[in-house]
Amino acid sequence: MLLPEGTKFVDSDGFEICVSCHEKAEPPVLFSTHVDQRIGYIEGCGQTCVNTKLCQERREKRQKFNK
Numbered sequence: 791m792l793l794p795e796g797t798k799f800v801d802s803d804g805f806e807i808c809v810s811c812h813e814k815a816e817p818p819v820l821f822s823t824h825v826d827q828r829i830g831y832i833e834g835c836g837q838t839c840v841n842t843k844l845c846q847e848r849r850e851k852r853q854k855f856n857k
């Protein structure tokens with residue numbers, strides 16, 4: 791997915807994008823959710839997937855596409 795310049799890691803429907811796999815975090819987290827109420831949020835970094843297995847698979851898929 792290509793995000794316009796200056797766009798934060800937020801999907802067009804208001805869900806956080808995982809900073810690790812660059813897809814919608816799994817499970818999805820709404821942008822409006824306070825960071826204290828989130829799981830998988832890394833301070834100073836951003837939202838990541840709690841489903842690390844899926845996240846890993848997505849990262850591997852991205853690497854294949856980038857070859």
Ligand SMILES: [Zn+2]
Binds near residue numbers: 810812846
């Ligand atoms: Zn992820």
